[in-house]
Amino acid sequence: MQVGTELSDGTDTQEQDQDQPQALSELAVEAGEPLLELLNGFMAELRAVGIPASLTESLDAMEAVKHIPITQRDSFKYALAATLVKNQAHWQAFETAFEVYFSLRGDEYAITDDDLTTADSDTGEAESPAEGQGGAAGAALSPEELAEMLYRALLQGDNSMMRTAAREAVRRYAGMEPGRPVGGTYYLYRTLRNLDLEGVLERLMAVEQDSSGEVTDADDFNLRLRRDDYELRIAELKHQIESEIRRRLVADRGVEAMAKTLRRPLPSDIDFMHASREEMTSLRKAIYPLTRKLAARLVRKRRQGRTGPLDFRSTVRHSLAYGGVPAEPKFRHKRPHKPDIMVIADVSGSVAAFARFTLHLVYAISSQFSKVRSFVFIDGLDEVTNFFEGSDDIAEAVHRVNTEADVVWVDGHSDYGHALGVFRDNYFDGIGPRTTVLILGDARNNYHAPQSWIVKAMQDKARQVFWLNPEPRSYWDTGDSIVGEYAPYCDGVFEVRNLRQLEAFVNRLV
């Protein structure tokens, strides 16, 4: 008997409407066409975000929802993801869209009438009658009672109490009104402002210290563990609050409008130069897998190219085991040829974020090339190879580059011409016929002299010279950008504004 594993069809559940709570009757409708319609809308949203699902995959998704009912939210979500999202970097975008499209489904998520009436946040008077469902405890609480409930929920890590508190907090403090033209962030801010979660955290920490008589329990180590615990619970609470706000916004504005508002670029599409702080974090996380893959590919590639000509002696030697038949041909190994690389990166303010990523990348690949030397410049130029070689910690190396490298000559405004001059005077001998030179920068030169002949001289000495520009191509050679002056002496100039483009370039390189 497959209890609870499959949705019923429409006709069957209609009979149950009278006895079932509202959410279930909603489900009954869903079980027929509406679910597929919803799913279609959802898949269109995924396409809009840039998560491509093929026809087969869409069909798989439609098949999946027949086997796992929407009421089993987690399984349902993962089942959909399993058919539609095949890249972990897309998970967050999937999750957001899922929440919006399916956040009104399932009874615990259903909107009740009083959800849409707003309590007056300033007087703090709750005006709703008692709720007819799980959140009853949240009704008619005084602000003090709500604060106490929140505190208890966090102290005990009680998720359902947390959810109730989150709902109540939003209703009371967010000041949500239908049709109000502000985003979810505003409501989140308003709600959180009233909750003083930092104060709550301190209170939680203090209580543990007082109540636990044991001295050993109050050492820094244990306090730290507890703090982590509370911090994560508070993060979860914030997440609940955010969900609650979204749920109401969806009810007010409709699924599609909300999905559109919440749409964000995928990590691989985030523009290096304009990443928000949050996006920076997700970018930093995304660069590790990229470098790991790159390293793996480099190793593999070199090993692959290793099979050389037939090794006659070895083949004959082994053939003795088969009565002289050369049954196992043996091949000589070719010595892999490791290229060397010189990276010259602009670290001026206009491209700082981009430079940081490329430095990460340089660090990660350095073990794969016979030699990697790195340089950074603004109007002066300095070698930073040692910062990377001596360090076990990428973040620290990048930090040292940013604080210790001597890159300012006059005023700390980019001067490519002068920086190239310093390179020519001090490091030119390092370029050999096997060297690949990578120049990273926007070529915004503050109207200084380009000295592009130095790049030409580089090209003459090196195996190849590539230029990576983090600006959109349409901005090149506008204003003080002079990338066109250098381009004729490069073997390629590439727009690299995001991870996708960086990865594509790296694939070319190796």
Added chain:
Amino acid sequence: MPESSSVPSSVTASDSDSVSYSSKSSDSHGRFSSVEELQHQLSEVDYLCDPGLAGVVYLADRLGKPMLVEGPAGTGKTQLAKSVAEITGSRLIRLQCYEGLDEAKALYEWNYKKQLLRIQTERQVDASWDDVSDDIFSDEFLLTRPLLEAITAEDPIVLLIDEVDRVEVETEALLLEVLSEYQVSIPELGTIKARQVPLVFLTSNNTRELSEALKRRCLYLHIDYPSMEREKQIVLAKVPDITENLASQVSQVVRSIRRLELKKAPSVSETLDWALTLVLLGVSHIDAEIAADTVNILLKYQSDIAKANKELTSVDGLSP
């Protein structure tokens, strides 16, 4: 979650309804009666997982599709296939991938040494080439490798293609071919069709992007490190004689360590190793000193160890 026991499990759709709820319960599909049941069965063989994971396994069985499990090393990907084999009473056939794995090792190979010997013997009795070749291209000289073995098996099979990211793209194409048709053609023998659709698990440590085609063919699941609660259950299930209290502490410390930005975060296997060590050392309660003395079991890099030791005795929380 509403109990939908009043809902018939298998209803054929009416004509007007585009959704059909009949489950294609052939022999090879429908090994599990429900997601909860599957999750429960897995827990009985000490594999502790979330409903999400169980849901995908359930679906893979229902749709008769291979399942691609990706995630960091030591998060239970290989174990999942083993555990599923165990609860379904299936034989586990494992193809361990490595660089250089080719058709001859994955699919089948002619036993050419034996063939050579046969040719030499028959030469002495003056057999015609036709006879010889009929002879040497027969089952007797065929070395069955895991993929062919899984296809030809008559008993229930779980096929595990482990660490598929380690093979070259060309070998991946070969896998895809087998997984799409569930058949293998051997020029000298003809096409061999699978008698059943086996449950197939592919795992990847994500050291490279797998081809789009392979991913399209599979259901995809990313396994991450377990939640603290889940990890505690795993520790309790896997480490003999550990107390509930110590298991809680272990999973809590590990969770805090995983919050740090490290070169390599501890995996579940490392958590288990650590917990086992603590039990062997007779530790009943972890304090800063014990943690510092044993953290090298959890972390491999010196810089990570140093960072953990520094961070975990700082009460101020994560430095932003």
